[in-house]
Amino acid sequence: MHRRILTALLTLTVSACATTKPAEAPPAEPSGAQQPQTPAPDAEAFRQTPPKPGTPPELVLPTFEKAQLDNGLTVIVSTRKELPLVFAGIAFAAGVSQEPASKLGVADLSYRMLLEGAGKRDTVALDNAFADLGVSPVMSVEPDGAFVGARVLTRNVDAVMALLSDVVLRPTFDAKAFDRRKKQQLGELVRRMGDPNFLAQQAYYAAVFGADHPYGHPSGGTPKTVQALTLADAKNFYVKNTGPRAAALIMTGDVTLPQAVEWAKKYFGGWKGGAVAPKPPPAPPAPPREQVRIVPKPGLEQTVVLVGRPGLATGHADEYPLELATTVFGGFFGSRLNMNIREDKGYSYGANASLGTRLGVGPLTAYAAVRQNVTGPALNEFIQELAGLKTKPITEQELAAAREGLIRAFPGAFETVEGLGGSASRLFFQRRPMDEFKKSVEGLRDATAAEVQRVAEAYLDPASMQVVLVGDPLVIQEQVTPLNLGKLTLVETPASDAAPASK
């Protein structure tokens, strides 16, 4: 084998020389590289040693500044002046977790009504007004909050702020638009049922948090609850849960804090409303696994595998050690889990694990989509790698790699104004201090090997990991039964019973 490769290389080299025309060669000028007098035995030997990295640059972390208006509105700014771009929007502190159990889906529906007409503009006029400024407004509705905003050229910021002011302070909640939006949301519930990853996520939240927990379901609701929602429900959710004391104006990019405060006063200074930021959802228990949940999708050529449990609330003392342990286990491409399941076995396009941070306890999750006929062996590797954190403790080298990698990636992860804006929103949703990223770096740097090993064993214990599988139920049964991970339970999907009729 080696011999053949060597021959190939030699042939390649010779042909390269032969086809390079002397006429094209530049005049010999020894100005640049030093030319050796006699050919060295291997002129390429220098490649055998990786270059020594130079002195690391000073760690440039994103900076966030905060102010507050008299009406209670928080203003968060991160300045970056290189390009005339600003990301601006309003972050609301109430999200999907604030929905009453009987009205699941109301947060999504309520917030999405903001872009369906505001001030004197209906849906189309509002959209055209944004489009005239080169803007496509974005809306996200998450467990801990919601955000509406836009990326905009500096010269158009004032005009966009005026529109956002209408959107947030004067949404019309038009009855006809509501009916349409509701039907669209019902349709979305049907559409999502076709996506194996969504099916997995839905069953996973219920498995990890419990179906009745505020984090126990994805956004959007169920056909039954959404069908029952009224315009008054949507409006009430918005009025009851939002207001200047439960919101922040986020501005990042070509803008300073004083400028942002001016805009905040001009466009949101008159905002009234009594809502305050909600309390974190309660911490769910992490009981031992008793069953393996299967969401049937007959004939699916892969099985989606989700393995996990409740993790930590943001700000918990174990957060940074667990972030490091999770990174070693499955956070990087070069982590134990991915190197095993993808690079060694070829079972999957990729396997990963992450510690989701939330205001309340977020999920600690491992994921892969695997070829259906290796569902059993692949799931077994998940369990073995989790158990292996105890039998093959995290090495100094693994820990150093995770620590350095996470810390050194901070500057590169904050290049864009929208990236900075997303971080600012999360700081607000999770009630974190403005120097959170400095604290993160310190937390990652200061976590000791003993702490990391302790939390790895405590939180990544396979016995308390819930398992959700989406795929062909017969194949899964055949593949997973021998693993003895608990009884196999079929999960009913809420939307499968009621495909809402349309016109």
Next chain:
Amino acid sequence: MKALAAAALFLGSAALAQQPEAKPLEPGRENLAIPYEKYTLPNGLEVILSVDRKLPVVAVNVWYHVGAYDEQPGRTGFAHLFEHMMFQGSKHVPDDVHIALMEQSGATDLNGTTSFDRTNYYETVPSNLLETALWLESDRMGFLLDALTEKKLETQREVVKNERRQGVETAPYGEAQEKAWQALFPAPHPYSGNVIGSMKDLDAANADDVKAFFRTWYAPANATLAIVGDFDVAKTKALVEKYFATLPSGPKPKRPDVKPVKVTRETVIRHDEKVATLPLLSMSWLTAPYLKPGDATADVLATALSTGRASRLYRRLVLDKQLAQSVDATQQSHGAQSVFTIDAVARPGVTTDALKKEIDAVLDEVRKDGVTQEEIVRARTRYDTRQLAGLQAVGGSGSKSDTLQTYNQFVGEPSYVAQDLARYQEVTPALVKQFATDVLRPDARVVLHAVPPSQGTPPSSGSGKEAR
């Protein structure tokens, strides 16, 4: 070894610098200019340098001018499979070291991607790791085959087959859309099907193919290295010289000569959708290649049809008639030929025929009246904002380094932004009307009905031939 040293001597001298003049930008658009320097090493490797000091990071981005377009019939998916092999180690870089080393150094935007027209590899690293990134990129450019084994190929073949299952077989509409694409570009056209290839061809790929592919397409003369970010120009030039100048190279390979294809009658595809739960109607047409006359017109029309709630198709299908969950029009620009597509997902209980009728009505309006000047201006403003936003990140998809590379590949001029935006300046309502009439003809399209079993039998309508 002796031959290698001789090559090093011969090729390792100073490069000739060449600096094409970039067109000045219009007032108000100065921020879109990207200052850069381009030169070519004697072995043919193009180098683009652009300093950007806003953060202490550097993007290293290598484009090989080879994609699915350059594959042989029966060897589809090869360029992409090969992309995976480029992360598996080379002569001086042990297996599994590349990504792990980059990750533990704090690299972001670390990946490789393959399209019909090119393959790229990139990483954004803290500025002190630039030399490490160059070491890694140069080693796989020069010495990949030394470390190639059958076992590595076998594993990556399985990984790629799983990637295909994830993106095609188990993704909503994945197989349906592949069928439509095959109808637009019938085999053996190199754009037929997916870049990722077919399971059959992936199974057939062997180590000899990998070697031949590497020797033909992965030579320095067929690659462009872009370095963008916080670096010292003189020191970096010396590093580029050190790591890349001695890599041997032949002449730039000639890309295959593929005749443009034409669709001359309506092709209707009925697909029993097994993954998605709602019916999809998709119409597609062959259009002008990237940056060629007609491409910008198609972009503007796609934006007017489906960007935002006020766009023509969204208004009619989603807001007014309430027949669709979503609707999307795109001009997918490629080097040989582009594809204009309209996709609409039906509301529960709505047929794809009903969607087709409404889309046709909107297209008829455009064929009759074009679009308004106002819609064209809005589209332009969006492109300006988007172009500027792309300059925020030095590396990764759509970034500053990617922008330089894209223009360089397609027009040989990394800073083509002024000319690119000027194309949109020239789009008029009349041109849009003409495009809709001449190009988006009903008898020159592929119409796909992807219908899940619970939604009734796929319709058999359509005047043209039935494919599949």
